[in-house]
Amino acid sequence: MKKIFYQLTSNPMSLLGVILVSIVILSAIFADFITPFPEHRGAIVDFSNFNQPPHWPNIFGTDLVGRDLFTRIIYAYRISLILGFVVLVISVPIGVSIGLVAGYMGGWTETILMRITDVFLSIPPLVLAMSVMGLLEPSLFNGMMAVTIMWWPWYTRLVYNLTRSETQEGYVLAAEIIGASKFHIIFREILPNCWASIITKMALDLGFVILIAASLSFLGLGVQAPTPDLGSMVAEGGNYLPDSWWLVIFPALAILIAVFGFNLLGDALREILGGEE
């Protein structure tokens, strides 16, 4: 653990990744203490100070109803991170288990599981999420469900391929000859050899999940007002370009920082842990 942290901070690009990710996570956790206007995350109206360019104390300016944009952005980070975290916590175990079982069992089990996975993979992710959101009511919870449904097949693919190659290894044969159960071989022998790749992909994906969630709410299918959300902030602010540029630029930069940070971190982890993509 210490060694991994040392390696992460010794390379400039991965150090940048660690810094950006720390900024995102820390500002989301300590949002209440960072901003002077925590109440601005909700439905507040302040017409004396609406649509102002960046100035002190509203360093990113204010939005169309006078709320502090900086406050809105860090609370939006909190929502995005919760969403990304929940999506991965649900989709990774599902995807990984299906990939392991399909890769190890082979035969009919493999054919059925992998063809189902292929069906999900063949639909463009945003379209799938949009149709799910179209069926359900747009809300944070349904947004998470929609993204989860499109996310697990990628883990199935990844783990399936890893399992296929691990199954050829002598230690799997050794466990079979000793008489270990299939459950033991799949989850205790093969899975530990897949962790490096899974963790790497999770770090990379946290950025992409945030991006997809932002895309959904940009289209009006995600988190609903007055909950702050980066995607809907960009969508709303786009109507007032180029005069009220801060309405778009700062939320967009916030998305960029989060996605870029998690990508750098994922790449760095891949190099350190020796995982594959």
Add this chain to the structure above:
Amino acid sequence: MNNTILFAKNINKVFGKGKDTVQALSDVTFGLQQGECLAIVGESGSGKSTIANVILGIFPPTSGEITFLNEKLLPERSLMLKKQIQFVQQNPLSALNPKKTIGASIKLALDVHNIGDKSDRGQIIDTLLLEVGLPIEFKHRLPAALSGGQRQRVSIARALACEPKIIVLDEPTSALDVLVQARILNLLNKLRKERGISYIFITHDLAVVRNIANNVCVFNQGKIVEYATTDVIFNNPKQQYTRQLISAIPVIDKSEQILRNKLSEAHNAQF
């Protein structure tokens, strides 16, 4: 043959379907005595690994049957039968899970077959490691921290942990250098005498066979071409093919042989 523990009768194995078939084994029959080391030799593709896989139950024979202590071995084996026939693989680098400690790899065998009390298993692992000539501290190490020979010892310890009657060894020394090879063969000889286990020793290396085997099965194109004691095979081979195999062993001349014997005597006296 009253002491026979394993008997393979008329084993055939055909791979593939329709026109595109390969007869990997044809009409293979042999017996294995308690405490015997039976060597199976032959060139690559002669079917020697196929017979190992059939004995281990990795795939069933196309026809013929194998009996273990007068019990017919079926493709789906009980845990009890799996325990009795264990395996040491050729490649010690992949035979151990790189993410598990040596102790955990050996413990798996004890857990699966419920050998010893849970609290005693640590003790059993220590004993096994000492028995194969490894220090006890190794149980906390990962395979990456061990050399090829040490890993092969761990594989042997893991096979022994099941308390089997038979160990199938598939070229266990061919991935090791000569000196380590000799030590592993000594270890195998010692274990066989102490524990009364039988070995099925698959190899292409006749020099190794001379060191360890009681009987030799010579395989060629899936058939047993010669089946005799080690002495007969080396001193009076009947088949042309066996002669070819033996003549392929690198030899040293008489003076070198005398020197070698002298040196190994000195070595043995030292230890």
